[in-house]
Amino acid sequence: MKIESINKFTQNECDEVKQYSRQILYRNIGSEGQKRVMEATVLIIGAGALGSVSSEMLVRAGVKKIILVDRDYVEASNLQRQTLFSRRHAREKTPKAVGAKERLLEVRPDLELDVHIGHCDGPLLESLAAGADIILDGTDNFDTRLLINDVAWKLGLPWVYAACVEASYSSCGFVPGVTPCYRCLVPVLPSSTLTCDTAGIIAPAVQMAVSEQVTTALKILTGQYHAPHYMRIGDIWESEHSRFCIDRMKEEACPTCGGHPSYPALSEPSGQxxxxxxxxxxxxxxxxxxxxxxxxxxxxxxxxxxxxxxxxxxxxxxxxxxxxxxxxxxxxxxxxxxxxxxxxxxxxx
Structure with missing residues (x-):
């Protein structure tokens, strides 16, 4: 089947669209789904392992604009799994947001890209999220995820969580008015004090977490994120993969998604x-x-x-x-x- 027979793009759009032909041929995306993807603005918090992979996946999928925030710079230990960066970036200690910009624009020069080198606190996150259609979590800490969660619910934006350490991964999508929020799930999330810097990580765990995350993002952007909704977890080394349904986990008294939201993460003063x-x-x-x-x-x-x-x-x-x-x-x-x-x-x- 030729791409011209399945899409509804104008002739002037055809050359641009050819690079997405295999994605359009996929029955769950199609030409209408691809149009939605190509109109989307995605805010990604963090350009490390998770954000590095998710941003490139989404750029190659055709999103219109990426807003990227990261406070760190590239080090040699990042190169094993943070796929946007090279030895030159580590040698020059390039800020990750800057290195990501270089690589993403090489992949797609037509990409609209807005990068920020800095700490993502409440005011910055809220101002950037106001111009986005969805938020992707590329962080490595609980407090920032609660902040993303509160901003998402306050603005009515979907967001997709992801995490990985050692060989394990987890991911879940949250949509205001449709699913419980991240705060509701905190008591049942996999608990660990391990981090990549203390326990290590293998790159396949990153790829698994982000594959789940970006797939969920594509479902949301194309209007196909339907119940039941799942948290997906696994250990790639042990070939263990599982999921649990989150739809009945909403806490009525939740200060983020309950009847009287106070968005506590946004109320806390930014740490100096x-x-x-x-x-x-x-x-x-x-x-x-x-x-x-x-x-x-x-x-x-x-x-x-x-x-x-x-x-x-x-x-x-x-x-x-x-x-x-x-x-x-x-x-x-x-x-x-x-x-x-x-x-x-x-x-x-």
């Missing part, structure tokens, strides 16, 4: 100092940290500094500091919030 998940790293947000103040501090102390277009990196008191140009600093080689604040006060006080 926080430990990063599974890493000996503390992030500090402080308006004193500017490019000028960093240059002044390191010059005064005679500290050798590695400057990039996005941040300055140097060592101070046996800690590695990465100072971005927007009031944010990552303090590596420590997990102590008090010590992190002390170092910042010593440098910029």
């Amino acid at each position: 100092t926080m430990k990063l998940c599974g890493r000996d790293t503390v992030q500090v947000m402080d308006a004193r940290i500017t490019k000028a103040s960093v240059d002044e501090a390191v010059d005064k102390m005679g500290i050798k500094v590695n400057r990039t277009p996005y941040f300055s990196e140097f060592y101070y008191d046996d800690a590695r500091l990465v100072c971005f140009n927007n009031g944010r600093i990552l303090i590596h080689d420590t997990d102590g919030i008090d010590r992190a604040r002390t170092l910042v006060d010593q440098l910029f006080g």
Whole structure:
């Protein structure tokens, strides 16, 4: 069957559409489904393992626009599973949002792409989500997922959760007014204190989590995410895959999706100092940290500094500091919030 016989695109659209011909031939997408995909704007929070794979899948599927947020930069340990990045990105410590932009535009130069290097707090997430059709979770921590959940319900947007560690994966789609929310499921979610940085991960677990996630996103975007709705979990190493239905798990008193929502994650003040998940790293947000103040501090102390277009990196008191140009600093080689604040006060006080 020729593509011209199954689509309803204009002649001017045909050349563009040919790259999606196999997706259009798939009976559950078709030409109408492809049109919906090509009109969609997707907000992805995180450009690490999950966001790296999901963003490329969706770009290749034909979405109109990707909005991408990430606060970190590429390191050598990322390359085993974060498919958008190369050794050059790790060597140059390229911000993940910037490296992702390079690669995604190589895949599809016509893509509308809006990238943000920074911490995704409530105000930023809410402002970006207002221009999106769906949110994809590419994070690695519980607090940010609760924030995504509250923003999604407040704005009436669907979002798709995904997680992976070691060889395990999980994923689930949440739709306001249709499914329970993520907060309702928290008591039954797989619980673990393991992270990729402490327990490791294999790339197939990432691919499984994202395959489930992007499939759910395509169902939602094409209007085919119907009951029953499932949380899918598995262990790719042990070849164990299962699912459980979430449709009856709604908590009537839930502060996000219940009768009197208060969106508690949005009500909490944005953390100025926080430990990063599974890493000996503390992030500090402080308006004193500017490019000028960093240059002044390191010059005064005679500290050798590695400057990039996005941040300055140097060592101070046996800690590695990465100072971005927007009031944010990552303090590596420590997990102590008090010590992190002390170092910042010593440098910029």
